[in-house]
Amino acid sequence: MNLHEYQARDILRRHGIPVPPGEVASRPAEARAIAERLGGTVVVKAQVHAGGRGKAGGVKLADGADAAKAAASAILGMTIKGLTVQKVLIAPAAAIASESYVGIIVDRASQRPVLMVSPAGGIDIEEVAAKTPEQIHRLAIDPRYGLLSHQALALGFTLYRDVKQARAAADIMQKLYVAVYAVGASLAEINPLVTTPDGSVQALDAKISIDDNELERRPEIAALRDLSAEAPAEVAARVAGLTFIKLDGNVGCCVNGAGLAMATMDLVKYYGGEPANFLDIGGSSNPQKVVSALQIITGDPNVKAILFNIFGGITRGDDVATGIVQATKEFPLKVPIVIRLTGTNEGEGIAILKRAGFAALADMDEAVKQAVAKAKGKAA
Amino acid sequence: MSVFIDQTTRLVVQGITGRDGSFHAKQMIAYGTKVVAGVTPGKGGQRFEDAVPVFNSVAEAVHESEANTAVIYVPAAVAASAIFEAADSGIGLIVCITEGIPVLDMTRVLPYVHERGARLIGPNCPGLISPGKSKVGIIPGNICKPGKIGVVSRSGTLTYEIIHQLSTNGFGQSTCVGIGGDPLIGTNFIHCLAAFEADPETAAVVMIGEIGGTDEQQAAEFVKSEMKKPVVGFIAGQTAPPGRRMGHAGAIISGSSGTAAEKMAALATARISVMKRPADVVPLLKERL
Numbered sequence: 001m002n003l004h005e006y007q008a009r010d011i012l013r014r015h016g017i018p019v020p021p022g023e024v025a026s027r028p029a030e031a032r033a034i035a036e037r038l039g040g041t042v043v044v045k046a047q048v049h050a051g052g053r054g055k056a057g058g059v060k061l062a063d064g065a066d067a068a069k070a071a072a073s074a075i076l077g078m079t080i081k082g083l084t085v086q087k088v089l090i091a092p093a094a095a096i097a098s099e100s101y102v103g104i105i106v107d108r109a110s111q112r113p114v115l116m117v118s119p120a121g122g123i124d125i126e127e128v129a130a131k132t133p134e135q136i137h138r139l140a141i142d143p144r145y146g147l148l149s150h151q152a153l154a155l156g157f158t159l160y161r162d163v164k165q166a167r168a169a170a171d172i173m174q175k176l177y178v179a180v181y182a183v184g185a186s187l188a189e190i191n192p193l194v195t196t197p198d199g200s201v202q203a204l205d206a207k208i209s210i211d212d213n214e215l216e217r218r219p220e221i222a223a224l225r226d227l228s229a230e231a232p233a234e235v236a237a238r239v240a241g242l243t244f245i246k247l248d249g250n251v252g253c254c255v256n257g258a259g260l261a262m263a264t265m266d267l268v269k270y271y272g273g274e275p276a277n278f279l280d281i282g283g284s285s286n287p288q289k290v291v292s293a294l295q296i297i298t299g300d301p302n303v304k305a306i307l308f309n310i311f312g313g314i315t316r317g318d319d320v321a322t323g324i325v326q327a328t329k330e331f332p333l334k335v336p337i338v339i340r341l342t343g344t345n346e347g348e349g350i351a352i353l354k355r356a357g358f359a360a361l362a363d364m365d366e367a368v369k370q371a372v373a374k375a376k377g378k379a380a
Numbered sequence: 381m382s383v384f385i386d387q388t389t390r391l392v393v394q395g396i397t398g399r400d401g402s403f404h405a406k407q408m409i410a411y412g413t414k415v416v417a418g419v420t421p422g423k424g425g426q427r428f429e430d431a432v433p434v435f436n437s438v439a440e441a442v443h444e445s446e447a448n449t450a451v452i453y454v455p456a457a458v459a460a461s462a463i464f465e466a467a468d469s470g471i472g473l474i475v476c477i478t479e480g481i482p483v484l485d486m487t488r489v490l491p492y493v494h495e496r497g498a499r500l501i502g503p504n505c506p507g508l509i510s511p512g513k514s515k516v517g518i519i520p521g522n523i524c525k526p527g528k529i530g531v532v533s534r535s536g537t538l539t540y541e542i543i544h545q546l547s548t549n550g551f552g553q554s555t556c557v558g559i560g561g562d563p564l565i566g567t568n569f570i571h572c573l574a575a576f577e578a579d580p581e582t583a584a585v586v587m588i589g590e591i592g593g594t595d596e597q598q599a600a601e602f603v604k605s606e607m608k609k610p611v612v613g614f615i616a617g618q619t620a621p622p623g624r625r626m627g628h629a630g631a632i633i634s635g636s637s638g639t640a641a642e643k644m645a646a647l648a649t650a651r652i653s654v655m656k657r658p659a660d661v662v663p664l665l666k667e668r669l
Contacts, residue, residue, distance in 0.1 A: 008395075039527070056456050086613040106594045108563045108630070111490050126635045143487045181484055191458050213482045213629065217457060243627045247619070258561060258627025259535020259590055262616035269619045278620070311537045311544070312505070313520050342542065344520065364541065365659050 001211045004047040006089045007224050008206035008262050012190070013170030015179040017172050018202045028072040034090040035068030039091040050081040051124065058085060063094055086228050094204065099192035100159045102126055102173055104141075104180050106187075106211075112140040113180060115147065115173060117155045123193035147177040160195070168201040169193065183221055184214025186271040189280040190360040205305030233296050240292035242281055248306040249274025250375045252297035252335075254290070256281050264309045267364065276303045290323025291330065298333055307337050307371035309364055310342025321349035325356040336374040338369035382510035382555040382583070383575040384473060384501070384528065385449065389514045390436060392447035392471070394415040394454055394462045396428050400497025401453035403434070404518050407447050408451075410522040412513045417441035438469040449473040451507060451516050456480030459503060463489050467496045474517050474566070474636050476502035484627070485563040501528075503545060504629065506536040506558035518541075519556060527552015529665070532569055532575035533588035534561050534628070538616060543586060549662040554582040561628025563592070569599035583667055584610045586661060587652070589643055591617035592631045596643040600650035610668035613647040614655040615640045653654075 003011070009063040012143040013019045021038060024047065027303040035042045041167050046058030053059050056078050062068040068090060078085045094135035099121035107114040113221045120128045128135055137158045152173045156166035172193065180188050185210040194204045215222040227235050237244030243258065247265075251273045258280045277297065281289050298308055310320050320341065329331075341349050341360040350360045361367045390537050395401035396418025405428060409415050417435055418428045424436035435441040438450060452459060452467040452475065459478035466474045474493065479491075481503050493500045501508060512526040517614010523540055525547040533539040539558055546553060561564055569587055576582045585607075589596035596615065603611050619639040620626050622633040633639050647654050653664040656668070 058588070063457055079538060106487065106563065108595070110600075111564050112487055113484075142491075143484075144491065144581055184484060211483050212625070213456065213480045216480075217482075225645055245621070245624050245626065247621065255537075257535065257537030258539030258631060259533070259588070259616050260541055262590060262620060262631070263538050263541070263614075263658055265620070266616065266618040275619055278624075278626055311540050313537060313540055316535075335654075342544070343523070365657070375637060 001212055001215065001225055002372070003208045003224055004049070004087070004226060005045065005205060005207070006047055006087070006207040007194055011179055011202070011208060011354050012203050012206055012344060014022065015175045015182070017175050018200065019171065020087055020091055020094055020202055020204065024087050024089050025072060026076070026087050028076065031090050032065045032069035035062065036065040038090065038092050039077070042068050042090050043093045044068055044075060045089045045091070046075050046080060047086040047087040047089055048080050048085055050065025050083055052309060053080060056080045081227060085138060090374055094194065094202070096199050097195045097197050097226045099194050101128070101189070101191045102169070102176060102193050103187070103191065104176055107140065110140040113143065113177070115139045115141060115155065115177070117158055117173070119159050123258070125189070125191065141177065147174050149174070165195060165199065165201055170205065172201065172262060180233065182217055183208065184211050186208060186211040190257045190298030192331065212341035213294060215340060237279070237296055242279060242296070244277040244296055246300065247275050247277050248302070249276045250302050251371050252276045252300065252303040252306045253309070254279050254281060254297060255309045256311065264307070264364070264368065267368045268307070268372060271369050271372045273375055276300055281315070287319050287323035287326055290314045290320055291327040294324070294327040294333070295331065298335070300333065303335055304377070305338065305371045305375035306368060308337070308339040308341065309367060310341045310343070312345060315344065317341050317345040318352060322353035324358065325352060328356070338367050338371040340364055353360065381579050383579050383580040384499070384508055384515055384555060384557065385510050385514045385516055385570070386435045387513050389449050389516065390414050390416045390445065390447045391516060392419060392445065392450045394438065394450055394452045394466065396407065396432070396434060397423055398453055400543045402428070404453060407521070408515050411515040411642050413516065415443040428434055438465045438471065442469045442471065446630060447471065449516060450475065452476040452478055454478060460485040460489050463500060464492060468496045472498055474498055474500045475505070475507050476500065477505060477507055477517055479504040481562070483562070483564050486562070490564060490566060501557065502560040502565060504562045505560030506539065508555060508557040510555045511553050512629045517558065517627070519558065521545055525552035527554065528581060528583035530572070530579070530582040530585040531551045531556040531588070532572040532576070532585065533558050534590050534630070535588055535616065538589060538658070542586060542661055545658060545661050546586070547624050551665060554579060562629050563630040570602045573599060573602055573607060573611070577609055582609065584612065584665060584667070587611060587613045589615045589616070590615065590628065590631050591620050591626065591633050592638045592641050596637065600646040600652060604650040605654055611652045611665045612655060612668065613646070613652045614658065614661070614662060615643045626649040
């Protein structure tokens, strides 16, 4: 789960990292009041889960409260990379002497949290890694001891020659490391970390992603989720205990298991079709989940055929079949359905489907071929 | 022979009285796995299915029943703790089926397990099976057949699909290992490939990877420099969009790295025969054997 900039700034502030003032507004009048309180020139920034906000016109400077209100009116409601802007952050336009980067990610290769620091800040770190990798300093942190002071200071000196600034940066790094474990972040970035003309070091912009597996034990973090930033079908799927990702094709896929779900999408493409979605009904055997899955798939007007690919292990074929039959009693499918069902309780499942007038296939390739043909409006 | 588990495997089931643990303990016993103990704190002294002694702790279970392998079915909130406990009790092989362990917990678990000389398989995995000998986890025993193919995979049901293709076409398996779909796991492709290379009864290996991370690329390097046995590989997620977590916590394309295309190219340069679809596994193995 990604947090908005204003939410990430709040977390940093609570962990003692210096963050410039700033408040969030969802209406232009609120933006005006905040700008008035802050005084002087402010920056109005769109709060959406998308990079490149500046280029898209989602970040504007405003000289005074009326200008801030105008900027907020222009940005609120704007669409950036398919996402509608619901909130803006209003912060003082800081005078900046230098920009750098500090970030912590959980690194798969070293299996540790890795601190990354670069004097090339204010731009995407992936771009720095591609063009000038020598400008990035990395340290794998031993979670038993945490980020040690001398390690942080050594990295602080890669950013600043001045010992006071290097110490300030080191302190920020140690606090960021504590924040990562405190909120359950899989990524936490300060970009840019700036120095002001008076020499202070501050976190100007921040990005935090939370490991979804942390949310159950951290309700206060889970409450930060912005449902408006997600596709409604994906929200509905999560509530139903399904994993669903919408894609652009017309073959609606319903599969048990993430790996098989990906392989099914790939096979749809292999046979000349385009998958409409990734959907994993998970390992449990619950007919209601299948009903929810069909509701979500049929809610996509692009879907021209539905493909079930079930290889029963924990998932039982009779439960899936019951769910399909139940769903068709509750609402019309409107488009053809192709069912591949094998594994645990396949005999019982196929019998249930037959009684309701559905056929089931045993072979994955055959099922995918038929679904692709039906989506193209051909008789399979 | 086989890798990691065989007839000498003596299994303790952590969470044996829970919903998933009890169901799969019965399945493992029915398959012939030597389930020698169960653990559920507070239920020590009971017997599971009138046969398997239940203990309050893994340490007691090991002391009383000489278990050498543990399988974990406890909920995600206490799964990291269950791995710590197994490692502390002298268990050599720990298999964690549980999905949903926070990755930051795993940054603490993995060094702990490693320092105690134990091997962890998973978490978020289907476990492993040496057909005809022992099954630890949830892989359906009826789709497997004894034979000479080693299978290693990051997935669950996709692995069943490929095992099914193998078994129905006359290719039995020495051992099938599901290493798990999380970003931080105890046993990776290279560990399994090395074990299969050293196992005299394994003639060829099927590896099933997916998008996210660089484990498959490193495995390809290993195959190129260290393996003589033929390897056939598959990568799931060729149509996955970047930046989205595809069900498995570890299946995410970050920026331009971790794509299926990049991984398939890495496998191909290591003389690994790359499947375009699961059904290619049999013809490619026939070519290589």
